[in-house]
Amino acid sequence: MKYITKNLRTCKLHIIKTKKFKTITVRINFRSPIVKNEITMRNILAEMFTQSSKNYKTKRDLTIKAQDLYSVGVNTSTNRLGNYTNLNFFLNVLNDKYTEKDNFIEAFNFFTDIIFNPDVEDNKFNKERLDIVKDLCRKTLLSIKEDPASYSVLRMYESIDSNSPISYRMVGYLNDLDKINESNLYDYYLKVLNNDLVDIFVIGDVKEAEIIKLVKDKIKFKTLKKERVPYILKEVKPRTRLLKVTESIVNNQSNLVIGCRINNISEYERNYVLTLFNVIFGGSPDSKLFKEVREKNSLCYTIRSVPNKFDNLLVIRAGIDKENYNKTVTLIDKILTSMKKGKFTDSDINIAKEYYKTALDDILEDENRIIDDYFMSEIISTDNIDEKRKNINKVTKSEIVKVAKKIKMDTIYLLEGDINEKN
Secondary structure (H helix, E strand, O other), X not given: OEEEEEEOOOOEEEEEEOOOOOEEEEEEEEEEEOOHHHHHHHHHHHHHOOOXXXXXXXXXXXXXXXXXXXXXXXEEEEEEEOOEEEEEEEEEEEOHHHOOOOHHHHHHXXXXXXXXXXXXXXXXXXXXXXXXXXXXXXXXXXXXXXXXXXHHHHHHHHHHOOOOHHHOOOOOOHHHHOOOOHHHHHHHHHXXXXXXXXXXXXXXXXXXXXXXXXXHHHOOOOOOOOOOOOOOOOOOOOOOOOEEEEEEEOOOOEEEEEEEEEOOOOHHHHHHHHHHHHHHHOOOOOOHHHHHHHHHOOOOOEEEEEEEOOOOEEEEEEEEOHHHHHHHHHHHHHXXXXXXXXXXXXXXXXXXXXXXXXXXXXXXXXXXXHHHHHHHHHHHOOOOHHHHHHHHOOOOHHHHHHHHOOEEEEEEEEEEEOOOOOO
16 A cells, blocks of 8 residues: 655645555545534535536436446535544545446546535525425434434533533534525535635545546645644543433433543553553453443443543443443442553453454555544544554553543433333
């Protein structure tokens, strides 16, 4: 695999040359400091590109053209990473050797035409298409509680810090949805083009010169941009007194979410030591939480911990019966305390290191995960995969204990099911 970057002044091109895959994947990433009242607008904008464009007036027209290009895949998404929000465009197309000459070029032209030649007249997006997208978004927002596991995480984030990007609902907000119209959506589209940082990733068996020419011919921005705020959120000291929040929902199962603050952590600790701590603590089927809380004490249906490195948080999630709430929280706290005291073995560390290396191997089997890995290197200077393999072996028990001591429970959120049904 060969990695090439080209600074095109108004955007940055990343070419990952590999013969491992039969397809070529292109991702165009627009990123900007997150603004709460723009989240819904950004989501709507992302969906508009899947409905129509200037040259393909309906979703059916887009689908027919995609099929003509040997089932080319075009998708969009939005997400948050720390202080930034991303608007992503994806293209996935078979290499020409499996289709026909210049199919990739035609697919790339189709892809960029959707993004840069939208369905706009008189500086307004198509109202009919916008109404369809807004209706779909409204249904999503009104059904947010129908996924209790996701809703409980969202509510924990809102509880831990209501003024931070941590708390922003990336699905959007109903009151902002009602303010969106054809004109202000087009104004926002222009704002994205003129202000967002742009990275273009291409991975596959491609020719560097051909890709550079395609990008220069089809993707043109007029303004230079630079990073305005850091990606990783500022550290926040945990509460001196644990915050406990309970909400009820009609459900057989209760959802427990614990937000833990992480403070005074170095980049090495963030990227390696914290990762190993989490695998041992609650991030794998061999973890302490899984074995002790679920298997040994049967206090939960599911349990897992996930570090949110951009937000300086560790989030613990569990599906429980509500009467097991106190016992579960007490045992989780006990296990966290035991990690701080070094009550884990060298065998636990070695298993965690192998788990981590297997995860690195899995990255190399998926184009989008490879792009994610290089993107992280671009925005927060993480190491490449080979360096990660070397550095993970350096992590010691004392370093893991040191990181464990920097983790403290801050907020406990319980979405309490008011129908109790044991197995």
